[in-house]
Structure formats: structure tokens, C-alpha cells
Amino acid sequence: xxxxxxxxxxxxxxxxxxxxxxxxxxxxxxxxxxxxxxxxxxxxxxxxxxxxxxxxxxxxxxxxxxxxxxxxxxxxxxxxxxxxxxxxxxxxxxxxxxxxxxxxxxxxxxxxxxxxxxxxxxxxxxxxxxxxxxxxxxxxxxxxxxxxxxxxxxxxxxxxxxxxxxxxxxxxxxxxxxxxxxxxxxxxxxxxxxxxxxxxxxxxxxxxxxxxxxxxxxxxxxxxxxxxxxxxxxxxxxxxx
Amino acid sequence: xxxxxxxxxxxxxxxxxxxxxxxxxxxxxxxxxxxxxxxxxxxxxxxxxxxxxxxxxxxxxxxxxxxxxxxxxxxxxxxxxxxxxxxxxxxxxxxxxxxxxxxxxxxxxxxxxxxxxxxxxxxxxxxxxxxxxxxxxxxxxxxxxxxxxxxxxxxxxxxxxxxxxxxxxxxxxxxxxxxxxxxxxxxxxxxxxxxxxxxxxxxxxxxxxxxxxxxxxxxxxxxxxxxxxxxxxxxxxxxxx
DNA sequence: TCAAAAGTGTTTTTAGTACACCCATGG
DNA sequence: CCATGGGTGTACTAAAAACACTTTTGA
Numbered sequence: 001x002x003x004x005x006x007x008x009x010x011x012x013x014x015x016x017x018x019x020x021x022x023x024x025x026x027x028x029x030x031x032x033x034x035x036x037x038x039x040x041x042x043x044x045x046x047x048x049x050x051x052x053x054x055x056x057x058x059x060x061x062x063x064x065x066x067x068x069x070x071x072x073x074x075x076x077x078x079x080x081x082x083x084x085x086x087x088x089x090x091x092x093x094x095x096x097x098x099x100x101x102x103x104x105x106x107x108x109x110x111x112x113x114x115x116x117x118x119x120x121x122x123x124x125x126x127x128x129x130x131x132x133x134x135x136x137x138x139x140x141x142x143x144x145x146x147x148x149x150x151x152x153x154x155x156x157x158x159x160x161x162x163x164x165x166x167x168x169x170x171x172x173x174x175x176x177x178x179x180x181x182x183x184x185x186x187x188x189x190x191x192x193x194x195x196x197x198x199x200x201x202x203x204x205x206x207x208x209x210x211x212x213x214x215x216x217x218x219x220x221x222x223x224x225x226x227x228x229x230x231x232x233x234x235x236x237x238x239x240x241x
Numbered sequence: 242x243x244x245x246x247x248x249x250x251x252x253x254x255x256x257x258x259x260x261x262x263x264x265x266x267x268x269x270x271x272x273x274x275x276x277x278x279x280x281x282x283x284x285x286x287x288x289x290x291x292x293x294x295x296x297x298x299x300x301x302x303x304x305x306x307x308x309x310x311x312x313x314x315x316x317x318x319x320x321x322x323x324x325x326x327x328x329x330x331x332x333x334x335x336x337x338x339x340x341x342x343x344x345x346x347x348x349x350x351x352x353x354x355x356x357x358x359x360x361x362x363x364x365x366x367x368x369x370x371x372x373x374x375x376x377x378x379x380x381x382x383x384x385x386x387x388x389x390x391x392x393x394x395x396x397x398x399x400x401x402x403x404x405x406x407x408x409x410x411x412x413x414x415x416x417x418x419x420x421x422x423x424x425x426x427x428x429x430x431x432x433x434x435x436x437x438x439x440x441x442x443x444x445x446x447x448x449x450x451x452x453x454x455x456x457x458x459x460x461x462x463x464x465x466x467x468x469x470x471x472x473x474x475x476x477x478x479x480x481x482x
Numbered sequence: 483t484c485a486a487a488a489g490t491g492t493t494t495t496t497a498g499t500a501c502a503c504c505c506a507t508g509g
Numbered sequence: 510c511c512a513t514g515g516g517t518g519t520a521c522t523a524a525a526a527a528c529a530c531t532t533t534t535g536a
Contacts, residue, residue, distance in 0.1 A: 014257045014294065016326075016337060053255070055335060059326040083324045083339050085257075085300040094296060096257060096339075098324050159400075174514075192499065194516070217508035218514030234497075415487075433526065435489070440524095458535035459487030475524080 014085075015095035018062045019050030019142065021081060021149030022073060024104040024124065025166050025182045030153075031124040032146060033071055033104070034138075038121065041091050042139030046130070048146065049122070050097065063100040071122050075102035076165035081149050089141045097140075101149045103165035154183055159235040161203050164226035172211050172221035173197060176204070184238045196236060202229025255326075256336035259303045260291030260383065262322060262390030263314060265345040265365065266407050266423045271394075272365040273387060274312055274345070275379075279362065282332050283380030287366070289387065291338065304341040312363050316343035317406030322390050330382045338381075342390045344406035395424055400476040402444050405467035413452050413462035414438060417445070425479045437477060443470025 022033035034046040049070040053062040060078070067073055078100055085096030127150050130136050131143065138146065157163050163179045164171070177193050197203050204224035211221045263274035275287040290311040294303040301319070308314055319341055326337030368391050371377050372384065379387065398404050404420045405412070418434050438444050445465035452462045 014255065014296075016255045016257065053326070055255075056328050058328060059324060059337065080323055082321055083300060085294070085339070087297050087299060096300065098326070098337075172515085189499070189501085190514085191501085191516070191518090196498085213507050214514075215508080216513055217506085218512090219506040219516070221515055237498085413488090430526070430528085431487085432489070432491090432528085437525085454487070454534050456535075457486055458533080459485090460489070460533040462488055478525085 015090070015093060016053045017050050017095055017097040018053055018059060018066055018100060019048040019097045019145060020063055020067055020078075020100045020102050021048060021146055021153075022067065022071065022075065022102045022104055023127070023149070023153055023166075025106050025179050026124055027126075028178065028182050029126045029128070029185075030150070030183045032127050032130050032150075033073065034123055034125050034130060034136075035070055036121045036123075037139055045137050045139045046123075046125070046142075047139035048099075048142045053098075059098050060100075063098075063102075067102060073102070073104050075104050076167075077103040077162055081145070081152060084141055084145060086141065097145075099145045099149065101152055103153070103162060105166060105168050154238070157183055157236070158238060159232055161200075161226065161229050161232055164204070167226075170207055170209065170211075170223040170225055172223060173204075174221060176224075180236065180238075186239060193236075200229065200232050200234075202227040203232060256331070256334060257294045258291050258336055258338040259294055259300060259307055259341060260289040260338045260386060261304055261308055261319075261341045261343050262289060262387055262394075263308065263312065263316065263343045263345055264368070264390070264394055264407075266347050266420050267365055268367075269419065269423050270367045270369070270426075271391070271424045273368050273371050273391075274314065275364055275366050275371060275377075276311055277362045277364075278380055286378050286380040287364075287371070287383075288380035289340075289383045290363070294339075300339050301341075304339075304343075308343060314343070314345050316345050317408075318344040318403055322386070322393060325382055325386060327382065338386075340386045340390065342393055344394070344403060346407060346409050395479070398424055398477070399479060400473055402441075402468065402470050402473055405445070408467075411448055411450065411452075411464040411466055413464060414445075415462060417465075421477065421479075427480060434477075441470065441473055441475075443468040444473065 024031050024033070033049065035049045037043055037045050037047050049066060051062070051066040051070070053059060057065070059080070063078060067075065067078075081099040081101040083096060083098045087094055089095070125136065127146070130138070131147060131150070133143065157180060163176055166179045167175050173194050174190070176197065177188055177190060180188055180193075205227045207223045207225055209223040211223050213220050265272050265274070274290065276290050278284055278286050278288050290307060292303070292307040292311070294300060298306070300321070304319060308316065308319075322340040322342040324337060324339045328335055330336070330338075366377065368387070371379070372388060372391070374384065398421060404417055407420045408416050414435050415431070417438065418429055418431060421429055421434075446468045448464045448466055450464040452464050454461050
């Protein structure tokens with residue numbers, strides 16, 4: 001019963017942090033933003049950007065602050081992913097972490113560079129490499145958190161319009177399709193994708209502007225903005241193997 | 242950068258609790274398990290069952306313990322819902338709560354009573370009433386948490402096999418259908434539902450047994466057990482209005 | 483023999499897939 | 510004038526929805 005709740009002043013102090021899985025699309029692949037730990041434990045290892053929650057600060061607020069402080073990024077979308085609190089996950093003391101999932105528009109445009117604006121200790125790492133334990137050792141339980149974040153992101157692309165959060169303010173349908181193709185690592189039929197997106201009311205709204213063609217020509221593409229819809233009905237399916 | 246992480250020993254102590262949205266189907270409606278607060282703050286108000294996390298205890302572990310202590314229920318499914326940590330959500334001091342979502346098989350069978358095994362201070366309340374602020378005042382931010390939990394449950398029925406977590410070990414397809422109809426408050430065509438469920442491999446497995454017909458007759462129905470599948474592909478859609 | 487619930491069959495409608503083909507641009 | 514990517518048309522296929530109908534039970 002509720003009477004087993006003791007007063008907070010009696011309680012063991014648990015440290016509370018926020019950590020963020022920050023995803024973006026670059027070089028045609030889904031990439032995660034990682035920082036290198038400057039201090040023990042796990043000194044020198046890659047980790048998710050994160051930090052402690054301040055006393056008078058909300059959790060979302062702490063996540064925004066940490067992303068700004070550590071990486072300077074402004075996500076197009078930020079949502080809570082889950083809370084990880086196994087005793088022993090931090091070797092120093094009991095710390096539970098509230099993990100966030102952030103989608104960031106491509107930092108250097110399609111096929112651009114690796115995001116030179118990032119701090120020296122931060123890097124974009126393809127999730128395929130970041131999740132390969134032989135090539136990347138992540139601190140704490142961050143492998144698990146990143147795994148969960150990537151799976152959440154892949155699955156949310158199916159039934160929400162969040163793919164637009166990976167795109168700049170204005171984007172072409174090819175750019176939007178590239179988000180799905182990179183995140184799911186599968187190719188999508190362009191004509192059918194176009195029809196599907198345009199048939200889903202509120203997914204994208206046309207701006208009337210045209211994008212300049214790429215260096216190798218091609219018809220100038222229509223530019224779109226993200227629409228008001230959040231949930232897609234029906235979803236954009238990935239081909240589960 | 243990660244250097245802004247201070248050592249845990251320097252940190253303000255935040256209280257950490259778990260609260261549970263416990264859902265079940267009874268009287269043809271989705272119902273939530275609430276407890277009456279015996280002490281201030283919000284003395285006498287209805288609240289989600291919950292309690293503080295112990296020092297050496299994992300979060301999931303704390304959720305199972307609290308459910309057992311406060312309500313004596315053994316959920317068929319328990320998952321994390323989200324973490325709520327606005328400063329001021331607890332008038333006493335800074336407390337963040339990790340909310341869980343639990344699905345419990347019908348306590349008294351279909352159309353049964355209101356679950357007489359519950360403690361005196363606990364009650365099953367139809368979510369429609371529990372979420373109506375004019376009829377039910379919930380403590381803390383539990384209105385918000387319950388809202389989120391109910392929406393998560395409704396949506397998870399679509400793309401997972403979790404509807405079986407509301408059913409007893411063995412169940413008929415009508416019982417399973419009743420879960421969807423109660424949770425979504427809409428009727429489902431029985432023949433099509435049957436085909437859909439049976440066509441989804443791993444959703445249910447036949448036991449070969451037959452259920453006794455109801456008091457008003459009818460053909461005895463096949464009994465099924467929950468299958469191994471977790472995600473349904475394709476989903477069972479609700480008709481979004 | 484009637485009502486009620488389980489279960490089957492069949493038609494209609496809708497949505498997804500594959501792919502041929504035309505359009506506008508840069509080299 | 511050819512390669513490249515944008516965009517349209519259309520036939521084929523799979524799945525969802527609607528609903529008529531048969532089966533087996535209790536009263």
C-alpha cells in the first residue's frame with residue numbers, strides 16, 4: 001500500500017543523470033554522436049553525451065542543456081527513450097540515467113562532411129560501427145542504450161513523420177527518402193515513396209520552391225516543409241527480413 | 242563535454258520512486274488499478290500504486306516489489322512507461338518517478354466482479370472515469386502518467402501480441418477480441434479478427450481443448466495459448482476516427 | 483425450435499509493388 | 510544528345526472490410 005512510501009528525507013540519495021542518443025544521417029548512413037570520456041571511469045572510451053540533472057531542473061530541460069553544452073547541437077526532435085538504473089551500472093555509486101533520443105538534421109547537408117562544428121572530443125560514428133563491440137567500446141551500459149535508441153528510431157520512422165526531423169527546414173522528397181534508406185539500410189522505390197508520402201495528409205506540405213539540381217544534372221525537385229501530422233496512417237513499412 | 246559530470250558524492254539527492262499504471266479488462270471496459278493515499282500530501286486522493294526505489298534494487302525489481310506489496314497482482318506483462326521529473330511534481334521535495342505499465346489478466350473472469358482479492362484501499366476504476374477530472378482527482382501528476390500509459394497500451398495492442406497478457410493462460414478468440422474491443426471501445430468483426438489472428442504466425446497456438454459455452458448457449462470455442470511472437474506483422478489496426 | 487456464439491465462404495474495396503515511360507537539367 | 514535524377518501512368522498482387530451463411534450449444 002501507499003503507506004510503505006517513506007518521507008523523501010529518509011531516503012538513500014541516488015544520482016540522476018541524463019544521456020542522449022543523438023542520431024543524424026551522413027554519408028548515406030545513420031550516425032550517432034559520441035563523446036570521448038576525459039576522466040575515469042572509462043577514461044578515453046566513447047560514451048553518449050550526458051550529465052547530471054541539476055536540483056531545480058526538469059528532465060527534458062537537463063537533456064537540452066547537456067546537448068547544448070557538450071555538442072552544440074539543436075535537435076529537430078527530442079524524446080525520452082527510457083531510464084536505466086541497474087545497481088552497478090556506474091562503478092562509483094548508484095546512478096540512474098534517463099536516456100533521451102534526439103534527431104538532428106544533417107549537419108553538412110547530404111553527402112557533406114563529418115560535421116566540423118563539433119567539439120574536438122565529439123564525433124559522428126556510423127551506428128553500425130558504434131554498435132560493433134570489436135570496433136567500439138562504449139562506457140557504462142551505453143551499448144544497450146544506443147541499441148535501444150537506434151531500434152526506437154528505426155521503428156518510429158515507420159509510423160510517425162519524424163523522418164522530417166532529420167531533414168533541413170526545406171527538403172526534397174529524395175532527401176526524405178534518403179533518411180529512410182540510410183536508417184533502414186534498404187532501398188525504396190522512389191515513385192511509390194513519393195505517392196505514399198503525398199497521399200498521407202499532413203506529412204509534408206509543398207513550398208512551391210524548387211531545389212537546384214545536383215552537380216550531375218537532373219530535373220529540379222520540389223521543396224517541401226514538414227507537415228502537422230505526427231502519426232502516419234497507414235505507416236511507411238520497412239521490409240522486415 | 243563529459244567533464245561537466247561531477248562526482249556523484251557532490252550531487253543533490255533526488256528521491257526516486259516507481260509508479261505503476263496497472264491495466265486490466267473488466268465489465269467490458271479497460272480499467273486501471275488505483276490506491277487511496279493514506280497520508281498527506283493528497284491524503285485520501287486516488288493515486289497510482291508506487292513506492293520508493295531501494296538502494297540496491299533495480300528499477301524493474303522495484304516495480305515488481307511495489308505491485309506485489311501494494312496490490313498483490315502478478316502482471317502478465319510489465320514494461321517501463323517513462324520517467325516524470327518536473328521540479329514541483331511532489332510538493333515535499335524533488336522526487337522523480339519511473340513509471341511502469343502493467344497488464345493484468347482479468348481478475349474475476351469476463352464479466353466478473355470487481356476483483357474482491359484487492360486490498361481495501363485499492364480499486365479497479367474504468368479508465369474513462371479515472372481520466373475524467375470532474376469525477377476522479379488523481380494525486381501528483383498521475384493524471385498525466387495514466388493518460389500516457391493508456392495511450393501506450395492502446396497503441397501497443399496494434400503492433401504487438403500483448404493483448405494476450407490481459408487473458409488467462411488459456412483463452413478463446415472471443416476473449417482475445419474482447420480485449421481489443423474494450424481497450425479501443427469499438428467493435429471488431431469476429432470472422433475477420435479470427436482469420437487475422439490465426440494468420441499471424443506465433444500470435445496464438447491452439448491447445449486442442451474446448452471452452453464451455455456461456456449461459457445462453459453457443460458453439461463451444463477452441464482454447465488457445467499465447468504464442469511466441471512479440472511483434473505482429475502486419476498489425477491489427479484500430480479504426481482511428 | 484429459437485437465440486446466441488463459433489466458425490467458414492465469398493465478394494468488394496483498398497493499399498502496396500513493380501516497372502515502363504516522360505521531363506528537365508548539366509555536361 | 511546523353512546521363513542523371515524528378516515525376517507520372519498503369520498493371521499486378523496482397524490484404525483488409527463487409528456480410529451472407531453454416532454449426533453447435535442452452536433454454
